[in-house]
Amino acid sequence: MESRFRVKLMLTMIAFAMSISFILAAMDHNRLKNQTIDNQQTQMKKSEEIVLTSIDTIEKAYYLFGEHKAASMRDVSARLIQHYEQQPDFNQWSFNELKQKHEYDIYIINKNNVITHSSMKSDIGLDFNSCCKGLAKILDDRRNTGQFYHDGMDIEQQTGAVKKYSYQGTSDKNYMIQLGYDLQNDDIFQQFNFFTTIENLTLRDPLISHIRILNPAGNALGYPADSLILPEEHRSAFKHTLNTQETTEIQGLWEGEKVYYRYIYYKSKYDTGTTTERKVLQVIYNDKELQSLLSANRKTFILQLATVLCITIILSLFISKAVARPMHLAFHDSLTGLKNRAAFDEAMIRTLASQQTTTALLMMDVDNFKGVNDKLGHDTGDQLLKRVAESIHKTARKDDIPARLGGDEFIIILPETGSKDAIQIAEQLIDSIKALTVTKTGLSDIPVTVSIGIAFSPAHGEDAETLIKHADEALYASKERGKNQYQVYNA
Numbered sequence: 001m002e003s004r005f006r007v008k009l010m011l012t013m014i015a016f017a018m019s020i021s022f023i024l025a026a027m028d029h030n031r032l033k034n035q036t037i038d039n040q041q042t043q044m045k046k047s048e049e050i051v052l053t054s055i056d057t058i059e060k061a062y063y064l065f066g067e068h069k070a071a072s073m074r075d076v077s078a079r080l081i082q083h084y085e086q087q088p089d090f091n092q093w094s095f096n097e098l099k100q101k102h103e104y105d106i107y108i109i110n111k112n113n114v115i116t117h118s119s120m121k122s123d124i125g126l127d128f129n130s131c132c133k134g135l136a137k138i139l140d141d142r143r144n145t146g147q148f149y150h151d152g153m154d155i156e157q158q159t160g161a162v163k164k165y166s167y168q169g170t171s172d173k174n175y176m177i178q179l180g181y182d183l184q185n186d187d188i189f190q191q192f193n194f195f196t197t198i199e200n201l202t203l204r205d206p207l208i209s210h211i212r213i214l215n216p217a218g219n220a221l222g223y224p225a226d227s228l229i230l231p232e233e234h235r236s237a238f239k240h241t242l243n244t245q246e247t248t249e250i251q252g253l254w255e256g257e258k259v260y261y262r263y264i265y266y267k268s269k270y271d272t273g274t275t276t277e278r279k280v281l282q283v284i285y286n287d288k289e290l291q292s293l294l295s296a297n298r299k300t301f302i303l304q305l306a307t308v309l310c311i312t313i314i315l316s317l318f319i320s321k322a323v324a325r326p327m328h329l330a331f332h333d334s335l336t337g338l339k340n341r342a343a344f345d346e347a348m349i350r351t352l353a354s355q356q357t358t359t360a361l362l363m364m365d366v367d368n369f370k371g372v373n374d375k376l377g378h379d380t381g382d383q384l385l386k387r388v389a390e391s392i393h394k395t396a397r398k399d400d401i402p403a404r405l406g407g408d409e410f411i412i413i414l415p416e417t418g419s420k421d422a423i424q425i426a427e428q429l430i431d432s433i434k435a436l437t438v439t440k441t442g443l444s445d446i447p448v449t450v451s452i453g454i455a456f457s458p459a460h461g462e463d464a465e466t467l468i469k470h471a472d473e474a475l476y477a478s479k480e481r482g483k484n485q486y487q488v489y490n491a
Helices: 002-065 067-086 095-102 133-145 187-191 194-204 232-244 288-331 341-354 369-376 378-395 419-434 464-480
Strands: 105-109 115-118 148-155 162-169 176-182 208-214 248-254 257-267 278-285 359-367 401-406 409-414 449-457 486-488
Touching (some): 002 278, 232 257, 341 359, 369 378, 378 401, 378 409, 409 419
Parallel strands (some): 449 486
Antiparallel strands (some): 162 176, 248 257, 359 449
């Protein structure tokens, strides 16, 4: 009995300690996890700021030092307009000679927004209505005004090169003369090359898989237009960021690995061109480092739990060994190991409060116990009580609650038990304890039997005090009628 109590106590202590330890370790694990995620987000923002600052710096440099290029393009555009008025047949133009003379790529765009002639032969036939509807509308507006326009950094459709473009419509509004200047060969661009910044970031930071700068059409600077076509989900995220200025993030794949695509809005403070003022930064990043750190945290978490479990088991063994017996004796009889009177009273109240049908109470008294003590001594009497307790424990069912009230008086609570089952248990107890006279040496001359009184709740009492009183009266009725029998309470 005591060993079982000790095991229960130890398991309870282990469960309690493990619960507390798990909660604390889980809180610490979540703290580290959130801290790791926050650190990654901080690192991401720093990388974004570096790229955006790089773009901002080069645009500021062109704003401060590149006005002469816009003035040069204006002057060349005026000359070409004048040349058109003298020779309106573009087939008669020598575009290669004009490019060498003015150092600009020249494009002729008709009313349908198709490039009909150009010094860049690969661009001839490019239809802006098909590839760039937003730009096509802007071209219509600019063609009709006949004024000179120039934008900042834009993309060359066929090659992806970063260029500066200017636009001016002819006086008859039939054509647009477009000039293109390759910025990547410019000293300012070489000095503040954001592509180099992006490449260095990608090489230095394992978190970053790739970074692109997208224009309003969704084309990436440095990439030919047809080499990078955003899938529908990505285009939706890109458009959402472009229209709302909100950062958007979606999952995807990059070179076969799971990554995240992050779209960040950028509006230039210096480039006010209609087609180049707004851009979207596409940051492709992975979470391999994050997952590695989280995996390390999980291993630490498991190791902590295992360590705590070992320490808890060792401490529980010592503590349970030290306190198990005193705690056990507080609720159990020291001689028989059955529950004592205090534990019985508590169990009785609890059982009656939760009963659904009938609760039976068996009160027992060992017949001729005084004779055993007087004739054979108290040691033999104690051994007899232990044997009686063993018989009661073996006969009692799993949910039954046996107890020793004191002396040679025992009692058993039979929860949810009717008359038939209670009488059967009483008969088994009588037969079992009567057999002690035969098996126990020295008791053959003293008839050791038990008398039992039975009472039922709620029929014989709804409270513990009444039920115990009536079971006691039934017990004495058994003794008066000759002992070694049971009686059910009868008022």
